Amino acid sequence: MKSKEVRIIGAGLAGSEAAWQCALRGITVHLYEMKPIKRSPAHHSDTFAELVCSNSLRSNQLSNGVGLLKEELRMMNSIIMQVADETRVPAGSSLAVDREAFAELITKRLSEHPLIHIHHEVVDELDESVETIIATGPLTDEGLAEFIQKKFNHQSLYFYDAAAPIIDVSTIDFSIVYYKSRYDKGNSQDYINCPMTQAQFELFYNEVLTAQRVFLHDFEKEIYFEGCMPFEVMAERGKKTLLFGPMKPVGLEHEGKRPYAVVQLRQDNAAASLYNMVGFQTHLTWPEQKRIIQLIPGLENATITRYGVMHRNTYLRSPEMLDSSYQSKQYPNWFFAGQITGVEGYIESCASGLVAGINMSRRLNDQTILPFPATTMIGALANYICSANPDHFQPMNANFGILVSDIDQKNKQKREIQIELALSTIRQFKEQL
Numbered sequence: 001m002k003s004k005e006v007r008i009i010g011a012g013l014a015g016s017e018a019a020w021q022c023a024l025r026g027i028t029v030h031l032y033e034m035k036p037i038k039r040s041p042a043h044h045s046d047t048f049a050e051l052v053c054s055n056s057l058r059s060n061q062l063s064n065g066v067g068l069l070k071e072e073l074r075m076m077n078s079i080i081m082q083v084a085d086e087t088r089v090p091a092g093s094s095l096a097v098d099r100e101a102f103a104e105l106i107t108k109r110l111s112e113h114p115l116i117h118i119h120h121e122v123v124d125e126l127d128e129s130v131e132t133i134i135a136t137g138p139l140t141d142e143g144l145a146e147f148i149q150k151k152f153n154h155q156s157l158y159f160y161d162a163a164a165p166i167i168d169v170s171t172i173d174f175s176i177v178y179y180k181s182r183y184d185k186g187n188s189q190d191y192i193n194c195p196m197t198q199a200q201f202e203l204f205y206n207e208v209l210t211a212q213r214v215f216l217h218d219f220e221k222e223i224y225f226e227g228c229m230p231f232e233v234m235a236e237r238g239k240k241t242l243l244f245g246p247m248k249p250v251g252l253e254h255e256g257k258r259p260y261a262v263v264q265l266r267q268d269n270a271a272a273s274l275y276n277m278v279g280f281q282t283h284l285t286w287p288e289q290k291r292i293i294q295l296i297p298g299l300e301n302a303t304i305t306r307y308g309v310m311h312r313n314t315y316l317r318s319p320e321m322l323d324s325s326y327q328s329k330q331y332p333n334w335f336f337a338g339q340i341t342g343v344e345g346y347i348e349s350c351a352s353g354l355v356a357g358i359n360m361s362r363r364l365n366d367q368t369i370l371p372f373p374a375t376t377m378i379g380a381l382a383n384y385i386c387s388a389n390p391d392h393f394q395p396m397n398a399n400f401g402i403l404v405s406d407i408d409q410k411n412k413q414k415r416e417i418q419i420e421l422a423l424s425t426i427r428q429f430k431e432q433l
Contacts, residue, residue, distance in 0.1 A: 004026065004027050004028060004364050004365070005027065005028040005029075005030065005131070005364075006022055006027055006028070006029055006030070006131045006132065006133060006360055006361075006364065007030045007032065007130055007131070007132040007133070008022070008029055008030070008031045008032065008132070008133045008135060009032045009123050009126075009132065009133070009134050009135060009136055009144070010032070010033065010134070010135040010136040010137055010338070011031055011032075011033035011035075011048040011049070011107075011110070011118075011135075012048070012049060012050070012135060012136075012137045012338060012349065013049050013080055013338065013346055013349045013350045013353065014135040014137070014337040014338025014339070014349040014350065014352055014353030014356070015031065015033075015048075015133070015135030015136075015337065015338065015353060016048050016049045016079065016080065016106050016110060016353070017078060017079060017080050017337075017349075017350045017353030017354050017357060018133045018135055018335075018337050018353040018354070018356050018357035018360070019031045019110055019116055019357065020078075020079040020109075020110065020113075020116075020357065021077075021353070021354055021357030021358050021361065022115075022133075022357045022360060022361050023113050023115040023116050024077065024361075025358070025361035025362075025365065026115070026361075026365070027115065027360070027361050027364055027365075028115050028117070029115055029116045029117065030117050030119060031110065031116055031117065031118050031119065032119045032120075032121055032123050033048065033118065033119070033120055034120070034121065034122045034123070034141060035120070036120065037120055037121070037122055038122050038141065040139035040141070041139070041309060042139055042163060042309055043139070044306070045100070045103060047100075047103035047104055047106070047107045048103060048106050048107040048110060049080065049083075049102065049103050049106040049107070050099075050103050051097070051099045051102065051103065051346065052139075052163055053163040053164065053228070053281065054096075054163075054164060054266075054276060054278075055089070055096050055097055055098070055099045055102075055266075055268045055269070055276060056091060056094050056095070056096040056266060057070070057084055057094070057095040057096065057097065057346050057347055058094055058095070058345070058346075058347065059093060059094055059095075060093060060094060060095040061093050062419050063415065063419070065377060065397065065398040065399040065400050065402075066345065066347050066348075066397065066398045068377045068398070068400075068419055068422055068423075069347050069348070069351055069377040069378065069381070069398040070095065070347055071423065072351075072376055072377055072378050072422065072423070072426045073347070073350060073351060073354060073378070075423070075426050075427065075430065076354055076358075076378070076426065076430060078350060078354055079106065079109065079110075080106070080346075080347075080350040080353075081350070083097075083102055083105045083106050083109070084097050084102060086105065087101040087102040087105060087270070089267050089268075089269065089270050089272070090186070090187045090189060090190045090267055090272075091186065091190050091266060091267060092181040092182075092185050092186025092187065092190045092191070093185050093186055094186075096266065096267065096268075098268075098269045098270035098271075099268065099269065100269065101269075101270060122141060122143070123141075123144055124141075124143035124144055124147060125143075125144070125147045126144075126147065126148075126151075126334065128151075128331045128333060128334065129333060130333060131333045131334075131360060131363065131364060132333065132334050132335075133334075133335045133336070133337055133353075133356050133357065133360055134148070134334060134335070134336045134337070134340065135336070135337040135338045135340070135353060135356070136338070136340055137338050137339050137340055137349075138313030138314055138315060138338075138339040138340060139312070139313065139314070140314050140340055145314055148316075151331075152316075152321060152330065163281055163308050163309050164276050164277045164278070164279070164280040164281050164282065164308055165276070165277050165280060165282070165289055165293060165304050165306060165307050165308045166268055166274050166275070166276045166277075166304070166305050166306040167265060167274070167275050167276070167277065167293075167299065167302050167303070167304060167305065168273065168274065168302070168303040168304075168305050169192070169272065169273055169274065169275050170273070170303075171301055171302045171303040172192065172265075172275075172298055172299060172302060173297075173298045173299070173300065173301065174298070176194070176195070176297050176298035177192050177193060177194050177195075177297070177298035178192075178193050178195070178254050179191065179192060179193070180193050180252055180254065182250075182251035182252055183251040184251075189267070189272070190266065190267060191264050191265065191266055191267075191278070192264070192265040192275055192298075193252050193254070193259075193262050193263070193264055193265075194262065194263040194264075194265070194296050194297050194298045194299060195249075195252075195254065195259035195260075195261075195262055195297060196247075196259055196260055196261040196262065196263070196296070196297060197259070197260050198260040200260075200261075200295075200297060201239075201243075201247070201260050201261040203295065204292070204295050204296065205235060205239055205242065207291075207292055207295060208231070208232050208235045208292060209232070209235055209236065211232060211284050211285075211288040211291070211292055212284065212285050212287075212288045213232065213283055213284055213285065213288075214283045214284070214285055214310050228281055228344075229281070230281050230282050230283050230310070231246065231279065231280045231281060231282050232282060232283075232284060234246070242261070243261055245279065246263075246264075246278060246279025246280065247261040247262055247263060247279075248261075248262070249261055249262045252264075263277065263278075263280070263296050263299075264277075264278040264279075265277055265278065266278050274305060277293070280308065281308060282308035282310075283308065283309070283310030284308070286307045289304065289307050289308055290304060290307075313339065314340065315339060315340055315341065315342045315395060316336065316340060316341060316342065317390045317393060318336075318341050318342045318385045318386060318388075318390075318393065319385070319386055319387060319388050319389065319390040319393055320390045321336075322336060322341060322385060322386050323371070323386050324371040324372075324374075324379070324382045324383050324385075324386045324387075325355060325356070325359040325369050325370075325371045325382065326341060326352055326355055326356040326359070326382060326385070327356075327359065327369065335356040335359065335360050336352075336356065337349070337352045337353040337355075337356040337357075338352055338353060339395070341385055342385050342393060342394075342395050342396065343381055343385060343395065343396060344395035344396055344397050345397050345398070347398065348381055348396075348397060348398055351377075351378045351381055351382075351398075352381070352382065352385075354378070355371075355372055355378060355382055358433065359371075362433075370429075370432065370433065371383075372429060373425050373429060374403070374404035375403060375404055375405055375418075375421050375422060375425050376403075376422045376425050376426050376429070377398050377402075377403065377422055378426070380398075380402040380403045380404060381396065381398055381402065383402070383404065384396050384402045400415060400418060403418050403422070405417075405418060405421065
């Protein structure tokens with residue numbers, strides 16, 4: 001008989017979800033989190049499931065890949081989605097949360113569960129004979145990262161991720177800025193817009209190009225994931241990259257006029273006292289961040305409550321190492337979850353934790369491991385992670401392009417059919433589990 005206990009390393013979104021799913025199925029969980037003993041460069045609090053970048057969990061609409069993923073997770077009793085829905089703040093058609101309330105509630109529920117035991121320790125190595133879920137995220141501590149690299153006899157891939165600054169709303173000049181959601185979708189108070197004339201944009205753009213960045217060591221090659229690229233790197237690609245990207249003015253007309261460019265701020269907490277800069281992930285030095293931000297109309301005297309930070313993100317060559325349940329091919333007692341697997345995004349990390357947690361529980365309960373069907377967004381993401389070309393493997397968000405189906409590409413109702421099929425399949429799969 002297997003011992004019905006599991007070690008889970010890391011209490012981020014993936015580890016928290018995995019712990020919850022295991023506990024729901026009667027498994028005793030030993031959850032290891034190195035905070036507060038040690039923190040990564042991007043973490044600021046000692047709570048579980050800390051959101052280190054944006055407070056937005058992205059679209060909540062079924063017509064969007066991550067929106068469908070959210071709905072599937074709700075149907076599968078995801079604790080991350082339960083708490084996200086309870087702590088949401090206005091964000092139009094997106095799901096954004098009060099980041100502090102969200103993390104505190106996740107921490108509380110996990111800590112109070114009778115089958116979940118919390119250990120605040122730094123884990124540097126693993127025992128291949130012990131059932132373990134490794135959910136240490138893209139900021140895996142160096143000691144454990146080195147152990148994993150040696151154990152699998154190759155170097156992990158990596159890229160750089162950047163977090164956007166957060167602004168104190170009381171220091172914004174509201175004689176210049178205005179509230180508006182793009183195309184008037186959602187609540188008009190969800191976003192603050194800082195309009196720019198062409199001359200203001202030109203000055204801002206030129207200063208961004210010459211702004212000082214955080215020093216990188218010679219051995220640290222910059223490899224960026226397109227979905228979370230530093231603002232200054234986007235600027236290097238040309239003015240249109242900004243004007244058709246994070247500073248796009250379309251749908252943000254004010255008093256009958258369209259600005260030349262717009263900087264958007266999105267509500268970051270329930271009290272609406274903090275707003276984060278949409279699309280402004282950065283690795284500029286802190287003095288330069290302040291100088292550049294205060295060039296933006298309406299933010300001339302803005303107080304930055306949290307500066308953008310740059311950190312190294314590590315992820316595995318998962319197509320070589322994992323199967324579609326996130327189980328290690330070489331060490332079957334180990335499952336991986338979260339961004340260390342190559343999924344990209346908060347909700348995607350949660351989904352991988354849910355799959356790993358459910359299938360680890362099945363393993364410990366002497367049940368057959370069941371990968372999620374690839375016609376669901378949860379299953380399609382796992383399928384991509386284990387089947388992509390390992391030589392060109394890049395982090396992946398939820399999107400309809402990864403769903404496996406035989407629907408005719410020319411079918412105008414293809415998206416609607418995919419959504420209906422995914423949700424009906426999840427219902428059936430849940431019954432099967």
